[in-house]
Amino acid sequence: MRISYKEPSPNKGRLNINFIAVILFTIAGFAAAILANIFIPQISAGVKIKDYTFGGITLNINSAYRLVLAALIALYTAIGIFSAFDKDRRKKYKKRAQFRFAAGIALALWDLFGTKLQLLPQPFFPGPAGIIEAFLSESGFVIQNTLYSLRLFAVGFIFGVAFGVGTGIIIGWFPKAYYWLTPVLNIAGVVPAVAWMPFALTLFPTPFTAAVFLIVICVWFPVASLAASGVQSTPKAQFEAARTLGGKTSYLVFHVAIPHAMPQIFTGINTANAFAFTTLVMAEMMGQPGGLGYYINASKVWSAYYKVFAAIIVMAVMFSLITKGIGLIESRVLRWQRGLVK
């Protein structure tokens, strides 16, 4: 019997046949969704297909839907090619191939039952192409509301984090502040921020500032309490080391206590992030002149559920991107923890 020796596959390499198959498999689901959309005739009469013109290009919901699918195919092909030259990336891409394939098939089925056959209860569950109609018919309005939400979130979140880190450090550093402020923080902090809505609307000059206030207080609580506990948990030996090195109070605060509290501050920020999304949407649904929450409410009144779905999709994308962005900042600031905490 002969034992053959196989060269171990190198980390960097050419696009090999197997991996091309993985890429094709990944995009096959979306390709199937496009074919399904093209070749399955519109059976139900409940869908009116209108043309929308954008600067010379005419789109209807089906062609726009196919464009989105084509964009996804292009995206995953590009990621596939990019991943092909690195072992770890290849592994990651391969692992996700099944899910991406299934996502494409799910879209095809959704298209079939939601749009083509309209077997799902209408108008509550439109097909994917139906949802896209919101972006075709009033893209300007969707963008306007998205920007309103984004601005509200950014202002509220940034102020909330700044305010939270500031008070947290004061509470963590000064025992007196801890004594007097912790009970306030604990009692006020557990109240959902939107409960203050009626006060906020009367106390602040504009609905926008009122909503900012609500986001600030919902972000403030987790950030402040975790920043305080981060400062307090700094080992005494670290302060003593800094003092024997010649560090004065400002050094102890800014170069010992705060860096030590950073991991906990980020835990607080991540919690606050989730709170802030909820508060944002609720505040918008309760009394804002714009924003995605407002858009959902306004669409619901007209039973335009496809627009509600469109707003939800925008939120999903926007909030994931924000969360991802915060994650990137976190891994940069806490790079010293890499390999320490897993």
Next chain:
Amino acid sequence: MSDVILEIKGINRIYKDEDNTVEALNDINLSVKRGEFISIIGSSGCGKTTLLRLIAGLDKPQSGKLLQSGEEIISPDPSRGYVFQQGGLFQWLTVEQNIAAGLKARRVYKENKHKVAEYIDLIGLNGFEKSYPHQISGGMAQRVAIARALINDPELLLLDEPMGALDSFTRADIQDKLLELKRGNNATMILVTHDVDEAIYLSDRIVIMTPRPGKISEIMEIKLPHPRHRGGVEFLSIRKNILEKFHMASAYPEPEYRI
């Protein structure tokens, strides 16, 4: 060489809480000459770390005085470097930044930048400048802690069992490094340890302390020339001598077991 750098006069330190009074230090007197290497040994609870913390200015005595070159010690000062048992390094700073911390804390970093590389050379950690403390070994971390304390050019280097958690090879390595550093800048070092061999290997004088209340029972001069041989006859006889003293000095003699 003969001038006194540190004088400890009649120190008492008592820890009290609601139902307990512990006399950690009782009437401690000691004077240390410039350039000396002093080891303080004793069983746990004899107050050796308390004494070192008082010298550093991290704690205050109830009575008595500590003088550094004639001036009373009231708070920590960069002229007295301190190396902690472990965990004294800042986890969020690289090796390089940890060593530079003393310069930054004193706001003299800009004019002394070059010293950081010198100290990295000195402790032999080239190539690890950008590593974080959790990425290096315990022995390396203690060398960083020593360099961090030395970069401020302290008159006194206080070492609180810096090798306590290390294996015996790393320990021997750092002991030699300490002697080398001491020769290099003629620093005065005070080491707290419970390792008799370590004390004999390094010290000019060994201060033996006994617990409850913590006091100095004896000060021994070690006149062996450097480098000392750990297995040498004289070394071993001193070691035997100290161990016997310990047995005698112990307030609660260990029971003898027979099989």
